[in-house]
Amino acid sequence: MAAVLSVYLDLALGLVVTFLLLSLLVSGINEAVVRLLSIRSKFLWAYLRDTMDGAGPHGSWLPTRVVDVFRTMPFLRDPRPAHEARPAPASAGEVPETGTGASMINLLYERVREIDHGKQGRTSIAEIPPARFAVAVMELAAANGDVEGLLARLKQMGSPLYGHLKGVWESAQGDLDRFRKGVESWFDGEMERLSMLYKRYAKWVLAVLGVAVTLLFSMDGLEYAKTLLRDDAFRASVTAVAGSGQGAYDELKARCTGAGDPVTCVTETLSEPALVKLMGQALVSVSLPADGEPEVRWNGGAWWDRVSTPSHWPGFVLTSVALLFGAPFWWDVLRRIAGLRSRR
Incomplete structure (x- = not known):
C-alpha cells in the first residue's frame, strides 16, 4: 500500500x-512583454484621458475589446503624455477656459512628473499614489481661485472629471480637508477598478501565451x-x-x-x-x-x-x-x- x-x-x-x-x-514572458511595451503605463494614462479629457477622436482610450489589447494598445495608440525632464513649476497652471486644445492630462502630468523618467520620449509613470493625485487636484484648484473655480472650468471644458469632483465637493460640504481626503479615496477606488480591468485582459494574454508555450x-x-x-x-x-x-x-x-x-x-x-x-x-x-x-x-x-x-x-x-x-x-x-x- x-x-x-x-x-x-x-x-x-x-x-x-x-x-x-x-x-x-509564461509569467516571465508576459512580464517582459509588458515592460517592453509599457502596457501598464498605457493602461493608466488611457484611463486618465477618458476620465479627465473624455473620449478621443477614435472613442475611448481604454481597450473595449480583447483584440485591442493585442493590437491597438501596444502599437497603434499611445495615450501617455510626452516626457518632460524638468521638475514641476512652483505654481500650477490654470485650466483653459475652452475645450480647444485643452488637456487636463498635461496639467496633471505637470504636477507629478518629478517621479517620472522617460521611455522613448513618453512618460513611464505606471502608478500615481492616490494622495499625490489629491494634492495635484488641490494645486489645480488653488491655481483657479478655489474648488468652485476649478469645477466651473471643468464644466466649461466638458471634462468628465467635473461630475466626479462635484460629487466629492458636495459631500465635503465646503471643507477643503474633507474634499482632499474624498478625492484621495475616490481615486484609490478607481485604481482598484482599473487593476481589475487590467487583470481581466491580462488573463486573455496569459491564456494565449500558455497555449504558445505548450505547443512550443x-x-x-x-x-x-x-x-x-x-x-x-x-x-x-x-x-x-x-x-x-x-x-x-x-x-x-x-x-x-x-x-x-x-x-x-x-x-x-x-x-x-x-x-x-x-x-x-x-x-x-x-x-x-x-x-x-x-x-x-x-x-x-x-x-x-x-x-x-x-x-x-x-x-x-x-x-x-x-x-x-x-x-x-x-x-x-x-x-x-x-x-x-x-x-x-
Missing part, C-alpha cells in the same frame, strides 16, 4: 513541478503522467532484478535490447527524468552530454508530427488549462504536498 501511495505521490509532484515551471515561464514544448500532460508511471515501474523492475527476482527481468531486457552495455543503459535510463525526455521533443531542444559541449538541436519534423497528431491534443489542452491557474497556485499546491510551511 505504501509503495502505491509513493507512486502516486511521485506522479503528483512531477506534474505540479512541471506546471509550476511552465507557469513561471509540445508538452502533453497526459503523456508526461504516463511516462512518470512507466519510469516508476521500470525502477521497480530494476530493483526486483537486483534482489534476484528473475521474473522482473523482462521489462529491463525490453528497455535495453540492442545496447552494448546493459549497465550503461540502465544508468542512463534511470538518470534521465521524464520531464527531460519530454522537453527533448520541443521545437528546439538542448542536450547536455556527459562529455563535450551542450548541443542545440532543431526538431522541426518530430515536433510537427507531435503537434499535428490528434492523440496528443487532449494532453495539450490539459497543460494549457493547467497553466491558466498561474505559478502562485501551483507553488501553493507543491508546498502543501511537500509539507512546506509558508513564511510571513
Whole structure:
C-alpha cells in the first residue's frame, strides 16, 4: 500500500513541478512583454484621458475589446503624455477656459512628473499614489481661485472629471480637508477598478501565451503522467532484478535490447527524468552530454508530427488549462504536498 501511495505521490509532484515551471515561464514572458511595451503605463494614462479629457477622436482610450489589447494598445495608440525632464513649476497652471486644445492630462502630468523618467520620449509613470493625485487636484484648484473655480472650468471644458469632483465637493460640504481626503479615496477606488480591468485582459494574454508555450514544448500532460508511471515501474523492475527476482527481468531486457552495455543503459535510463525526455521533443531542444559541449538541436519534423497528431491534443489542452491557474497556485499546491510551511 505504501509503495502505491509513493507512486502516486511521485506522479503528483512531477506534474505540479512541471506546471509550476511552465507557469513561471509564461509569467516571465508576459512580464517582459509588458515592460517592453509599457502596457501598464498605457493602461493608466488611457484611463486618465477618458476620465479627465473624455473620449478621443477614435472613442475611448481604454481597450473595449480583447483584440485591442493585442493590437491597438501596444502599437497603434499611445495615450501617455510626452516626457518632460524638468521638475514641476512652483505654481500650477490654470485650466483653459475652452475645450480647444485643452488637456487636463498635461496639467496633471505637470504636477507629478518629478517621479517620472522617460521611455522613448513618453512618460513611464505606471502608478500615481492616490494622495499625490489629491494634492495635484488641490494645486489645480488653488491655481483657479478655489474648488468652485476649478469645477466651473471643468464644466466649461466638458471634462468628465467635473461630475466626479462635484460629487466629492458636495459631500465635503465646503471643507477643503474633507474634499482632499474624498478625492484621495475616490481615486484609490478607481485604481482598484482599473487593476481589475487590467487583470481581466491580462488573463486573455496569459491564456494565449500558455497555449504558445505548450505547443512550443509540445508538452502533453497526459503523456508526461504516463511516462512518470512507466519510469516508476521500470525502477521497480530494476530493483526486483537486483534482489534476484528473475521474473522482473523482462521489462529491463525490453528497455535495453540492442545496447552494448546493459549497465550503461540502465544508468542512463534511470538518470534521465521524464520531464527531460519530454522537453527533448520541443521545437528546439538542448542536450547536455556527459562529455563535450551542450548541443542545440532543431526538431522541426518530430515536433510537427507531435503537434499535428490528434492523440496528443487532449494532453495539450490539459497543460494549457493547467497553466491558466498561474505559478502562485501551483507553488501553493507543491508546498502543501511537500509539507512546506509558508513564511510571513
